[in-house]
Amino acid sequence: MAKLDKHFFSGNRERVYDELKGGVLAVPAYRDMQRNHDMANHFEQEGNFWYLTGVDFPDWWLLMDAKRRRSWLVAPTVDDAHAIFNGSLSPDDAKRFSGVDDVIDMREADSWLRQAARSHPLIHTVDSPPHADRFGFVLNPAAHDMREKLERIYTSVSDFRPELAKMRAIKQMVEVAVMESAINLTVKSFQSVRKNIDTYRYEYEIEADFTRDFRRAGAEGHAYDPIVAFGKNACTLHYIRNQDKLKKSNMVLIDIGAKKDGYAADITRTYAIGEPTKRQRDIHDAVREAQQQIIDTLVPGLPVAEYNNKVNGIMQDAMLGLGLIADKNDPAFSKYFPHSIGHGLGIDVHDSLGDSKTFLPNMVVTVEPGIYIPEEGIGVRIEDDILITDNGHKNLSAKLSTGL
Ligand SMILES: [Mn+2]
Numbered sequence: 275m276a277k278l279d280k281h282f283f284s285g286n287r288e289r290v291y292d293e294l295k296g297g298v299l300a301v302p303a304y305r306d307m308q309r310n311h312d313m314a315n316h317f318e319q320e321g322n323f324w325y326l327t328g329v330d331f332p333d334w335w336l337l338m339d340a341k342r343r344r345s346w347l348v349a350p351t352v353d354d355a356h357a358i359f360n361g362s363l364s365p366d367d368a369k370r371f372s373g374v375d376d377v378i379d380m381r382e383a384d385s386w387l388r389q390a391a392r393s394h395p396l397i398h399t400v401d402s403p404p405h406a407d408r409f410g411f412v413l414n415p416a417a418h419d420m421r422e423k424l425e426r427i428y429t430s431v432s433d434f435r436p437e438l439a440k441m442r443a444i445k446q447m448v449e450v451a452v453m454e455s456a457i458n459l460t461v462k463s464f465q466s467v468r469k470n471i472d473t474y475r476y477e478y479e480i481e482a483d484f485t486r487d488f489r490r491a492g493a494e495g496h497a498y499d500p501i502v503a504f505g506k507n508a509c510t511l512h513y514i515r516n517q518d519k520l521k522k523s524n525m526v527l528i529d530i531g532a533k534k535d536g537y538a539a540d541i542t543r544t545y546a547i548g549e550p551t552k553r554q555r556d557i558h559d560a561v562r563e564a565q566q567q568i569i570d571t572l573v574p575g576l577p578v579a580e581y582n583n584k585v586n587g588i589m590q591d592a593m594l595g596l597g598l599i600a601d602k603n604d605p606a607f608s609k610y611f612p613h614s615i616g617h618g619l620g621i622d623v624h625d626s627l628g629d630s631k632t633f634l635p636n637m638v639v640t641v642e643p644g645i646y647i648p649e650e651g652i653g654v655r656i657e658d659d660i661l662i663t664d665n666g667h668k669n670l671s672a673k674l675s676t677g678l
Pocket residue numbers: 540617640642657
């Protein structure tokens with residue numbers, strides 16, 4: 275069994291020391307966010323903070339000094355009542371599994387920051403991701419608060435996210451092993467759902483069996499809100515209500531991945547409920563063949579732009595065959611295939627590929643073509659998780675049939 279322990283987190287910090295070139299870094303954990311009234315949302319750690327510490331609790335900080343090659347975790351001030359309700363992480367435990375040199379408190383951290391500023395006009399931190407406007411999110415305030423604090427003490431504050439994204443994009447062997455275990459768990463659950471597909475009456479019954487399997491296997495749970503979308507619901511890309519009845523007349527799209535030991539799986543299959551019509555079968559076949567052709571193109575050194583061109587060509591051929599577009603310039607193309615072909619996969623379900631212009635060995639990416647036809651009430655997507663190897667690729671979810 276692959277295990278991520280202090281050697282993994284210390285190793286990640288060693289590579290950060292090299293990148294910092296004698297500099298200093300301060301990274302905050304996420305803070306708890308309100309769910310309602312006096313309840314917090316389920317806590318999920320910020321990916322970079324976890325990658326460097328393994329700490330899965332809110333409000334901690336990590337301080338790093340590359341010249342001395344030393345790291346400190348900063349423990350939050352937790353009042354007694356809070357600790358009784360929510361628990362807390364002891365400094366000894368934090369030190370043991372992160373491998374940091376020492377654990378200090380917030381007051382010591384303040385004087386650390388002021389002292390370091392005397393010899394370092396610049397400090398690095400991890401800023402918020404840039405997607406807030408696009409998705410209408412309220413951001414976790416941790417990154418913003420840290421930046422404000424640092425800007426009061428330092429002449430300049432620099433975002434270290436691009437460097438961390440580059441590191442995280444290239445998976446280490448131990449990470450691939452952990453990801454394989456999240457993927458295998460997800461595959462097993464898909465296999466059992468497929469075998470029993472005619473016994474389910476509602477979308478949520480399918481969701482429930484995945485949830486049960488993941489938790490029974492000791493996984494954290496789902497890596498993202500599961501999508502179980504029957505018929506036309508599949509045309510809503512992030513359909514997560516999962517409340518509708520399954521009828522013996524259409525297909526159900528299932529996009530689900532376990533989160534296990536900190537890493538995400540992300541798999542999609544589309545299954546027929548009852549006997550599929552010829553049209554349903556044709557669309558499913560077209561997506562299935564396109565997906566295999568697209569996976570076959572993945573090799574290290576392939577430019578991402580060239581890959582996207584190939585993907586468009588393959589998807590256009592699929593749509594021409596189905597009579598959905600008149601020719602390769604038909605604007606209906608992006609109506610029927612309105613999302614990108616895939617994304618990096620790792621700690622985050624949409625992991626960054628570090629802005630790489632080409633695919634590199636040990637990246638893990640999803641390949642998830644789909645064709646969605648709202649006017650016919652049909653949507654098909656098929657998604658696998660692909661490791662780029664030294665001379666090609668390996669489909670980590672290949673054991674799961676892509677059949678209807
Ligand atoms: Mn995906």
